[in-house]
Amino acid sequence: MTFLLLIGAAGCNDNTADRLSISGNIPSLEELSGVWVSSDTVEMEPSIRNFRGQALLNRDMTSISWFVSAPYSGGYHTGTLRVNGKTPKATSWRWQPWQGLRRGSIDGMDILSSTRMLFDRDAVMWQVDITNSDTVPRNLNLELDLIGFISKYGGDWQWWYPYPKMTGQVTKRDEEVENIRDHLGEEVFAKEGEGWELVDGKPRLVKMIMRWPGDREILSSSKYSATAENDRVFIRDTETEAIISFAVVTAPDTLTSRNSGGTASWNCTLAPGETRTIKYLMSYGDDEEAVRDNVTAWSSDFDALFAGIKKSWDERWEMIFRPGNDFISGCFPVLETDDPLIRKVYYTSPLTMLYLTNTNLPEHDKVFLTGGPRWGASITFYWDITLWSTLWAAVDPVMMKEHLSSWFAIDPAKYYGKDNFGGKGVGNGYSANYWARFQLIRDYINVTGDYGYLDEIIEGKSVLEHLEDYALNWQKISIYGSEGATDDMYKLADFGDDEWNLLECVPTYKHIVPSFNIGYAWMMRETAKLYRQRGDQQKADTLDTLASDMIQRILKLYAGDGVWNSLYPGNKTIEVRHCLDFAFFGKYIPDDIPVEIKEEMITFLYDELITDHWMRAQSLKDIAAEHSDRADHGPFGAFDGWPVDIMDALTQMGYPEKALEFYRAVEPVTYEGIWAQAHELWGENKREKNALVRIPERDWCNRESSSGIAFAQVVLKNFFGFYPGTEGEVLRAPDNFEFDGKLYHVLYRDDYYTLEYEAGKPVMKKEKSGRR
Secondary structure, three states: OEEEOOEEOOOOOOOHHHHHHHHOOOOOHHHHOOOOEEOOOOOOOOEEEOOOOEEEEOOEOOOEEEEEEOOEEEOOOOOOEEEOOEOOEEEEEEEEOOEEEEEEEEOOEEEEEEEEEOOOOOEEEEEEEEEEOOOOOEEEEEEEEEEOOEEEOOOOOOOOOOEEEOOEEEOOOOOHHHHHHHOOOOOOOEEEEEEEEEEOOEEEEEEEEEEOOOHHHHHOOOOEEEEEEOOEEEEEEOOOOOEEEEEEOOOOOEEEEOOOEEEEEEEEEEOOOOEEEEEEEEEEEOOHHHHHHHHHHHHHOHHHHHHHHHHHHHHHHHHOOOOOOOOOOOOOOEEEOOOHHHHHHHHHHHHHHHHOEEOOOOOOOOEEOOEEOOOOOOEEEHHHHHOOHHHHHHHOHHHHHHHHHHHOOOOOOOOOEEEOOOOOEEOOOOOOHHHHHHHHHHHHHHHHOOHHHHHOEEOOEEHHHHHHHHHOOHHHHOOOOOOOOOOHHHHOOOOOOOHHHOOOOOOOOOOEOHHHHHHHHHHHHHHHHHHHHOOOHHHHHHHHHHHHHHHHHHHOOEEEOOEEEEEEOOOEEEEEOEHHHHHHHHHHOHHHOOHHHHHHHHHHHHHHHEOOOOEOOEOOOOOOHHHOOOOOOOOOEEEOHHHHHHHHHHHHOOOHHHHHHHHHHOHHHHHHOOOOOEEEEEOOOOOOOOOEEEOOOHHHOOOEEHHHHHHHHHHHHHHOOEOOOOOOOOEEEOOOOOOOOEEEEEEEOOEEEEEEEEOOEEEEEEEEEEEO
C-alpha cells in the first residue's frame, strides 16, 4: 500500500452555486427512510426518537413501549386503540427518522397511524386515520386507552436503565414487557416459555411459566393516581416526581380516568370512503404547572407542530453536511457518486449518527448513544464508537476531545463505557477497551494535529503516558510463568476464562486469542512512532521490538485453513473460526501475514462467512457454532460493525475491489432503516449464501446502533485512503484501485478538503471555503 500526501491549492469556491451543487449530492430523509415492510416477516418494529427520548412502536395501531427520556422512563405501554371492542393489529410498518408508521385493517376499516416525538421537546404525538373501505356505512365505537406508566429516576444509569413495573422500579430485562407487547388486545396473561436468568453469574435461557398483567390491571395500579379534565388526563406517580398528561385533541364523547391513565371513546358512523382522524399527545415532567402549560399549548397548535417535526428533522439533516454549522464542530463529508448502492449505504451512516444523538444528558452537550431502544438510554460504548474514530475526528473534533478527556476517569479494566446521565463507568471490563480508547485518541490527534493534547495532564498523567499504559497493559494480564503457562507463547496477553469479556456468546473464544493481542502489538508500534517523533529513539526501539516479538508469537497461533487458535493454560489449543481474528490481522498487521496464510484467510472468509448480502460472524463449521447462536457474534448473523471491519481488512490486505463489491452488496440491508446492533440471517436458507437478512428482535438486540456509522468511514478511509498517521502521511492509496466519485468537506487540521482520484491515485484539494 502506497503512502502519499497530495494537497492541491485548487478547491471549490465558497459561493452559493458551488454549495448548492455539492449539497445536491445529499439524499433526502424520505429517500433514506425504510420501506413498508410486512409484520409477518420482519421481526423488529420501528422506533421513534427526538434527540431526547426513544421508544419502540408495538404491533397494535397506537401503543409504544420502552419509552425513555432520562430521567423519565416508561413501563409496559402507552395504550391501545379498540374498534368495536377489538384491537386491530399492524400488518405492515415503516420507519422514518421523524415518525413510525403503521398500517392495519379490521372489519372493513383501514387504519393508518403516525407516531412522532415532538422535536427536541418532552412529548409524543399521534395521528390515527380510520377509513371505511367497505361499500356500506359502518357504525363505530372507538376506545383509546391512555396509559402514563412513567416514573422519574435519578442516580447512576446502566445499559439496563431503570423503568417502572407494578412492583416499582426495576432494571432487569425479563420477558414480562415483551410478552405484553406480543399479546396486546388478547386475553392471554401467562404462558410456558424460556426466559433469561442469571446462572452462575451468566445469563442463560431457562424454562419457566411467564405471567404478566393485563391492561385493566396496569390502569388500576396503585402506584399512580389520575384525573380527567377538559379532554386531558393528568397522571401523578406516587413513588417519584413524575407528572404525565395526555391531551386528546380530537374531542372524545367520553373521557374517564383510572389510576395510571384513562380511556377516551367516540361513537360515529362512517360513510364508504370516509375517514375519521384521532389526534392526541402525551407529555411528561416533574412540574405539574409546566406540564399543563405544555399540553395546552401543544394541543392547540397540534397540526402545525405535528407537520413541523419533519421540517425540523430536514433542517438538522442538511445542517450536519455544512461547514461552519451550529450543531457539530466539523461536518459530515458529502459523497458524490453515481452508484445508487454506494450512495444509500454511505448516507445511511450520517443518518444513524444523527438519529442516535442526544442533547439532554447532563454530562455533555451532545452524546452519540450506542444503541436502543430497550437499552442504553444514556450510554456510550468505547468499542462501538472506535469503529468510526477517524470519521468522528473529522465530523466533530471538539466533541470528541471533550468525551475522550472525560473517559480517563473511568477504569477500562472495569467498565466498557460511560453513563452520560450519572457520569460513571458502566458494564464490565471488555478486553477491547484498551485498544478502543487508544485508537480513538490516536485518530483524534492525527486528524486534528492536536499533538499538544499528549502533554495535557488528566487524572494524574499525561495523555501520552495513558497511551503507553494502554499499549503495555498486556504485561499485566499475561500469565507467563504460572502453572501450565511456562512456554514462551504465554507471554501473550491472556484475557481470562470469562468469554463475556470478549465475544460474550462464543464460549471457546477466551484466554489467549489473536485479535486483541494484535491490538496490543499495533498500539506499541503506534506509541513508538509518537516517541520517535519526540526524539526518544531508545523507547521507540524498545516498543517496536516488543511488538515484533509479540507478532511472531501470535503467528504461531495459526491453525491452518485460514483460521486461528485460542490458547488455554496447559498448552491446550482450540480452533476458532470467527471473523474477529481476520479483521484484526487485516486491519493492523497486514504486512506481517505470510502470503500463503493471507490467501487461505481470504478463502475462509468467502467460503464460510460472506453471504450474498451480509455475513456470518462465526462459521457454521466452528466447533462452538451451535452454542453461540446470537445474531451479532454467532453463525446466523453479524454485528453491524463486522462487515465494516472486514472491508477495512480487505483493503489493507490488498483487496480493495473485494471490499467495494461487499459494500455494494449490503445495500438491501438498509431497507428497514438505519444501522442496527446486528442483522440476522433467517429463513429456510439461513445456512446458505442466499439467506434472507433482517434486524433481529431476539437476543434483546438494539433496533439501531452506532457501529454502522463506520460504513461511511469505509468510504473515507478505505476507498479514498484518508488515514492520517503520526509520521505525516495523510493518504494511503489502495493498490490497483480507483474510486469513481468525490468526497467534499473532509476536515483535516482545521481546513476542509475535497478528496478525489487523479491519475489513479487519491489526492486532497483544499477548499476555498476555508478553515473550521
